[in-house]
Amino acid sequence: MATRRATYERRCQSLMKKASELAALPGAEVCVVVYDSEDAGAAAAQPEVWPSAEEAARLFRKLKAMPEGRFKKTMSQLQFLQNRVSKVREQVKKSAVVNGELESSALLHECVAGRRPGLVGVTEKELAGLMDLVEAKMSKVRARLQQLGVGEGAHPRAAPPMENGGELGAVFCSAFEGGDGAGPSGSGCEAIEASNQGCDLGSPWAQE
Numbered sequence: 001m002a003t004r005r006a007t008y009e010r011r012c013q014s015l016m017k018k019a020s021e022l023a024a025l026p027g028a029e030v031c032v033v034v035y036d037s038e039d040a041g042a043a044a045a046q047p048e049v050w051p052s053a054e055e056a057a058r059l060f061r062k063l064k065a066m067p068e069g070r071f072k073k074t075m076s077q078l079q080f081l082q083n084r085v086s087k088v089r090e091q092v093k094k095s096a097v098v099n100g101e102l103e104s105s106a107l108l109h110e111c112v113a114g115r116r117p118g119l120v121g122v123t124e125k126e127l128a129g130l131m132d133l134v135e136a137k138m139s140k141v142r143a144r145l146q147q148l149g150v151g152e153g154a155h156p157r158a159a160p161p162m163e164n165g166g167e168l169g170a171v172f173c174s175a176f177e178g179g180d181g182a183g184p185s186g187s188g189c190e191a192i193e194a195s196n197q198g199c200d201l202g203s204p205w206a207q208e
Contacts, residue, residue, distance in 0.1 A: 008036055012034055015032060015034070016032055016048075016050040019031070019032045019050055020050070020051075023051070029059055029062075030059075031049070031051065031055055031056040031059045032048070032049065032050040033047050033048070033056055034047055034049075035047045100129055101129075103126070103129065104126070104129035104130050104132070104133040105133060107122070107126055107129075107130055108130060108133055108134065108137075111130070
């Protein structure tokens with residue numbers, strides 16, 4: 001009991017010191033009222049008050065007299081913590097998305113470089129992320145080819161680069177195949193072949 005009382009008094013002093021520091025700020029009005037529920041008798045009815053009982057009573061009256069609209073943006077400690085937890089969870093979700101994209105990009109580079117033959121050891125989740133990334137890349141390539149005005153028969157079709165890129169190189173080339181084998185598919189496969197030949201220099205998408 002004596003230890004608890006000593007801890008209580010020490011923390012009260014620390015709390016009131018912090019309150020005095022807050023009160024030193026311009027326009028800040030602060031009071032502290034602390035009841036010790038463990039005390040018995042008359043001592044329990046006498047709270048620790050800072051700066052004085054009269055000043056604390058004045059601030060409480062001022063608080064109660066404030067219009068209800070002034071409290072719309074106020075929140076309790078529980079509400080504040082719940083709000084913070086919600087924001088942190090959103091940040092975690094965004095970070096998870098970014099990390100997943102980076103992992104898929106690294107896996108794509110390994111596949112194009114031929115370091116993952118047959119996609120051995122790739123999990124279902126990694127495959128799904130890789131598929132989404134490849135589809136996004138192909139959409140960007142098609143849009144760019146349209147901007148450049150690449151038309152039917154503009155380039156001869158190159159052979160799929162199977163030596164380095166393996167299955168993934170074929171996937172890229174097949175995405176550009178037209179009905180008669182002509183069209184923008186040639187330029188797309190040539191781009192993949194060039195990236196395979198220079199794969200040791202880094203991923204062609206590393207700077208995106």
